[in-house]
Amino acid sequence: MLSLGALAFATPWALAALASLPVLWWLLRITPPQPKLVTFPPLRLLLLLRPKEETPAHTPLWLLLLRLLIAALAILALAEPILNPQAVQRDGEALVLVIDDGWTAAPRWREKIARADALLESAERDGRPALLITTAAPANGEAMQPSQLMPAGDLRPLIATLQPKAWASDRAALVQALQQARLPDSADVVWLSDSLRDDESGEGTYTLAEWLLRLGPLSVITAPDDVALALLPPVTTAQGDSVTVRRSGNATGDQTVTLRAVTDQGRVLARDSLSFSGRAETASHKLDLPSELRNQLSRLEIEEQPSAGSVQLLDDRWRRRPVGLVTGGAVETRQPLLGDLFYLERALTPYAELRSAPVGELLQREIAVVVLADVAQVVASETRQLEQWIDKGGVLLRFAGPRMAEATDGLLPVKLRQGARQLGGALSWSQPQRLGATPETSPFYGLAGSNEVSVSRQVLAEPEAQLGDKTWLRLEDGTPLVTATQRGKGWLILVHTTANTLWSDLALSGFYVEMLRKVIDLSQGITGTGEAADTPLPPLSVLDGFGRAAEPGPAVQPLPPRALASTKPSPRHPPGWYGRLDSRQALNTANAETRLLPVTNWPSAVTQLRLDATSREMHLLPWLLGAALLLFLADWLIGLGLRGLLPARLTDWRKPAAAMLAATLLLASGIAEAQTRRNTNTLSANDEFALKASLDLRLAYVVTGQADVDQLSRAGLYGLTEVLFRRTSIEAAEPLGVNLEADDISLVPFLYWPIVPQQPQLSDAALRRLDLFMKTGGMILFDTRDQAMGLSGTAASPNTDKLRQLLARLDIPPLMPVPDDHVLTKAFYLLQDFPGRYSGGTLWVERHPGGDKDGVTSIVIGSHDFAAAWAIDSNGRPLAVTVPNAPRQREFAYRFGVNLLVYTMTGNYKADQVHIPALLERLGN
Missing domain, CATH: 3.40.50.410 (von Willebrand factor, type A domain)
Known part of the structure; x- marks a missing residue:
């Protein structure tokens, strides 16, 4: 190979043919003379017969240079030139x-x-x-x-x-x-x-x-x-959850990355930006999510750099479980520092969502753990509720105290002796006892700080054969301090001392916090006792190098028991999910000590x-051969013109030759441009739609094929977008038209569908996309655009009939008219009806929304021609009059649109009881 800077020749010997160019010059200089057209009058011909020496005409210089260029290009092509050859030192074989x-x-x-x-x-x-x-x-x-x-x-x-x-x-x-x-x-x-x-x-x-x-x-x-970027495990404190991203130490300058929070189903719960400044190696961000959404979170990832180190899988250990606190006395209000809840709240606040209420009220909502602090007797009706709740998987944690020392009920793991054991004091020979060795079958096994705890008083368990198996923690003299038994799918746990500092200093130790966290883990299906604690964790799903989920290969081995924290990712234990489907644990690539x-x-x-x-490197052989071929074609056409073989009307051959040469050059540039476009991956129409829908928040409408309807739909969503920008924090870009047969509608959160009788039947693939869109959080507003009274009304119309035919092919849940207390009536504005261009019709919503959709209905059906009421031109003027023509009706149509989009984007949080006092106050005013 011959290298000349950024240009190299794979076959350099072919360049020797360039020496033949002077010979070609000499051969190409002469061309047969152009024939001359002469009339044939016989006498005139005789007069013109004179001896005349003919000299051949010379090839024009520009044509000669063109032919030499063709020969040079062919020779250079045969030498296989390479631009930017990727060569290294070649001292070895x-x-x-x-x-x-x-x-x-x-x-x-x-x-x-x-x-x-x-x-x-x-x-x-x-x-x-x-x-x-x-x-x-x-x-x-x-x-x-x-x-x-x-x-x-x-x-x-x-x-x-x-x-x-x-x-x-x-x-x-x-x-x-x-x-x-x-x-x-x-x-x-x-x-x-x-x-x-x-x-x-x-x-x-x-x-x-x-x-x-x-x-x-x-x-x-x-x-x-x-x-390089590494996403570190999130840290939970009393102030909230914080996430840290670390970048490699060679980074300089400001940098912004995007953190994405995702559920198991792939639904994005949050997208936040983290910024590095200067030479900083870390950037932190507070992850602010409601507890219901936080508990759905299973994956954090960095969008800009997909890798195994930029992903954090979050298992049940990270989720904040709801914990109910119940105390047996009124000390909490008189002397908080002596109360049981004071220490429980401070120990559990960073790791759980705490609720203080009577047992009956706590069990009306989803609850993971119920803590009874010195509650001797549970009300009979509440006892039955607790028993049913424990059988289904709940965890009941009880602390002893003066009341329990006098009387107890049946919700205990062991039978208790009446009275309390006094350890130490002026009238006692015994001394306060410290904690003894923790049994290996106990979930508290391996926790640090147990030797710092001393107990001065406790309630005693009656001896029984299974007492040793039920003991999770004991004192130095062997008496049980924590006993537990499994009931159904749940647990009954008793701490034989108080939750405050009255009988021990357990509540002042770090062991107290870790012990409570282990108890909360039990409510998440993480088993810590018996055989399950010694069972290896089989692999469920692993991550590849780009952070994508993959099936475990044959070399992947189960994780040893109790070894998750100390396991380093490797081919036998790659990062991913391990355990059982109901209690899986995550192994991640990056940890708190990861440095780049x-x-x-x-x-x-x-x-x-x-x-x-x-x-x-770029191979120039096809380009040079292509250019030589095009120039040869031009030379052939020029030769025809020189020999007079072109049509007679082309009297001047120079013009067509110049035009042909220009066309040749344009063709070559077109080929180069097409090649460049292929190399840069020119976007198709579907790709452009995906980019627009994913890079910005946009409202979308279904393209019906009727120009007037589609223009009004676009203008309507444009008007609603402007209203949302002025009145709310929703900043959406221009609306998008959606082709249901080709576009990926999963990229938009809201879809407006005006029904027309000419709507063609959808293919099975489009119907599957629609069904998946509605079941994974998307909302569709079907608008029949007439004054019919809805699907069950008597005023049928062609649009309504078409809607019935369409819905018959979809998996539509049961519907109902919007109730008076629905979130749509209070998501942003307080509304009683939902007008559009028309009013008086029925608005239909899903009867039982829930599950992964956060209580948001996936389908809304109306007949009010909403887009016409929202539509404005470029100057902000309405495009259609309302029926009746009342400005107030248009305003309420905008308000309904704002409520609908806020409800779509934020979910049903306005249904929470915490908003009722404020709403009642506004209604009263």
């Missing part, structure tokens, strides 16, 4: 390609693979063998080892299938594996590096570089401006290159 394929290499992965393919292509042209080495452990669980030395062309398909791993690179282990491998004696080594150290000191990276230098010249290709440290100490003999997307 083989190419050794080293690629970092840990999770930190996921950014710009396609560019790295393209660069590796270009290097192999260059080696293939030179006839050199190649060998591949990856720095992360193989996914099949086998030992790390290089590939076989093979022709470079055979290695290219293997490179194309290479993917980053979900665990980190292990360069130290790679060095040990290379010492046992058979490698070429002389080679050129290229390392596509992620620019990060694999440990704090960087010793593994430096050692690998030194070892590779033994094989031959080492070139390291890095992207200095590439910034750049490599700063490459050996001096290393050649550092940049990974630049614009420097990929």
